Amino acid sequence: MPDFTVREYAFISVAYKDCPDSSLEHAYIPEKAFEHLCEIAASFSKHGAKVFELAGRRKLKLDQYVGVIETPCGTRIEILPKHLDLNGTSGQEIILAERKLLQKMLSVSLHLPYREAGSANLNRFKQPLHEWIITQFLASFEHLVQCGLRFDYNRVQEEQKFLRGQLQHIKYMRQPPAKKHVFPIEHDVYEVNRPENRLIRTALEVVCKKTKDANNWKLAQELRLMTIEIPRSQNIRQDLRQWQSGRLLALYEEIKPWTELILGEYMPVSTQGEWRGMSLLFPMEKLFEYYVAYHLRRGLPEYNIKTQHATEHICEHRQSKIFKLKPDIFIERPNAKPIVMDTKWKLINQSDRYGRYGLKDSDIQQMFAYSHFYLKHESEVMLVYPYRADKFDYPLEDFLFRNTTEARLRVVPFNLDEPHKFHAQCYCDVS
Structure with a gap:
């Protein structure tokens, strides 16, 4: 099945005979x-997550989620941010630029250990998002194997004709005379079977099935052969909770977020028990908020910058506060x-004076409430x-709020x- 690449708010329709070619704005x-x-x-x-909107019996319209969706029939749809205008720019240039942007925003928002290393890595922008994630995972796994996987002691209970470790006396005494030569024993085995390795191995199996990139497939098969003794995880959520950190597992910190991405399969709501494929969806509003906050912290280290700061409420009800006010970014100077500060992932036009620049009434009212309750105007x-x-x-x-100075x-x-x-553009001077 072919892969499709579209942008936010694009339309998706059923392919029919002699239909137009798919584009960034409409896929068939x-x-x-x-x-x-x-x-x-x-x-x-049903869960309040608006990813698609019906625009007819055979047409869907995307919303503000970006990422990858895979269907049971093998169709894979890559959704990119809608940031650049198509005027005078080729579709391929738009795709490469917006893939680069999405990769940077995901790296910041999900704290991914991802670095740019010059022109040698420019080809990665030609990869769809899922292949880029797979590439980063395989590179981290290869480095981990080269440095050495961590082993752990696991308790084993078995029956043998020799003594090893600890004899289970009660169990041995209850055995019939015909089995007195068999010893129920309990001992520790130093092996590679530990939660971190099981999860990585399980993610590798997903990668082997999903990747369509020849280099990724080759490296995945090599790593599969080198780690064949590692069993797969039987309970992914439990193993994720048991993932340890510390000095001895410092090398595992790099691969952990990539493993969680591949196994966690980010979706707006849980679809456990249903087909999900390698589906990864992220809300652009949140990615933009985290990206702005990250660069504010880097540019203004002497300021205390908080996200989703919620200390004020609009109302009191039955002697308790209700209806929180939660600004995206709160800067203490x-x-x-x-x-x-509130971030909005929306394209506005500074010349559209009569259309109020594209600003929404609800956003302005929200900012007025922040000004009143947090800043006392x-x-x-x-x-x-x-x-x-x-x-x-x-x-x-500047917009001045009425009846304030x-x-x-x-x-x-x-x-x-x-x-x-950005910190200079918004006049957050550090002087």
């Missing part, structure tokens, strides 16, 4: 794959008023949107290609 997939997407759309909707609140060349490349003129709302762009400059 097999009917079985479309039916499966409809089923999971209904399942997600020494000898200065704090700043409240004595400092500024900020809305952060993605930077767009010639569309939103400088902060909008110092409270203002600032709407600022965040340049995803130059995130280190």
